[in-house]
Amino acid sequence: DAGVIQSPRHEVTEMGQEVTLRCKPISGHNSLFWYRQTMMRGLELLIYFNNNVPIDDSGMPEDRFSAKMPNASFSTLKIQPSEPRDSAVYFCASSLAGGSYQPQHFGDGTRLSIL
Amino acid sequence: DAKTTQPNSMESNEEEPVHLPCNHSTISGTDYIHWYRQLPSQGPEYVIHGLTSNVNNRMASLAIAEDRKSSTLILHRATLRDAAVYYCILRDAGNQFYFGTGTSLTVIP
Numbered sequence: 001d002a003g004v005i006q007s008p009r010h011e012v013t014e015m016g017q018e019v020t021l022r023c024k025p026i027s028g029h030n031s032l033f034w035y036r037q038t039m040m041r042g043l044e045l046l047i048y049f050n051n052n053v054p055i056d057d058s059g060m061p062e063d064r065f066s067a068k069m070p071n072a073s074f075s076t077l078k079i080q081p082s083e084p085r086d087s088a089v090y091f092c093a094s095s096l097a098g099g100s101y102q103p104q105h106f107g108d109g110t111r112l113s114i115l
Numbered sequence: 116d117a118k119t120t121q122p123n124s125m126e127s128n129e130e131e132p133v134h135l136p137c138n139h140s141t142i143s144g145t146d147y148i149h150w151y152r153q154l155p156s157q158g159p160e161y162v163i164h165g166l167t168s169n170v171n172n173r174m175a176s177l178a179i180a181e182d183r184k185s186s187t188l189i190l191h192r193a194t195l196r197d198a199a200v201y202y203c204i205l206r207d208a209g210n211q212f213y214f215g216t217g218t219s220l221t222v223i224p
Contacts, residue, residue, distance in 0.1 A: 091158050103164060105161065108156075
């Protein structure tokens with residue numbers, strides 16, 4: 001079975017540019033999570049969706065970040081305008097909803113570098 | 116804030132058992148204990164989870180203290196492929212995961 005698919009794997013762009021990260025969750029999973037990982041702060045939850053609806057976006061750093069989930073098989077995380085401090089690895093994860101025992105399945109991440 | 120405390124690093128010899136400890140003294144009655152590991156350049160990978168009873172699966176065993184304030188992940192025979200950062204995480208009823216800083220496991224051949 002296909003796991004969580006993220007694209008692109010690597011992104012290098014100049015500050016001020018718009019960046020869009022994409023995620024395809026595992027088919028049948030109805031919870032989706034976006035994380036950011038840096039050396040300084042470790043893994044941080046940015047936002048998560050249940051049944052395509054954003055439930056908690058308190059981890060989104062500021063208004064430059066936005067996330068959408070237009071359908072059950074696709075989500076985007078957008079940064080506009082990007083800044084060097086946004087450089088990090090961004091992970092998408094999905095799980096079945098309905099209980100705190102459900103494991104999350106992570107993609108391989110997008111390594112983002114803002115110059 | 117992380118709700119779990121783990122040693123920053125541990126070492127193990129190949130083919131020997133490894134016991135990775137985790138303290139979670141503020142755990143609530145409905146929090147599940149999850150363990151994930153992250154290999155270099157990969158996303159975190161689910162290892163095991165439990166609530167109150169000890170759990171076993173093909174990857175590892177999870178021993179949970181009777182008061183649930185600590186747990187131990189047990190790798191029965193460490194291999195070089197087990198070298199990773201291991202995260203002990205509490206997951207609450209609100210579907211939130213709290214990742215700590217994890218334990219970096221080095222396996223010595």
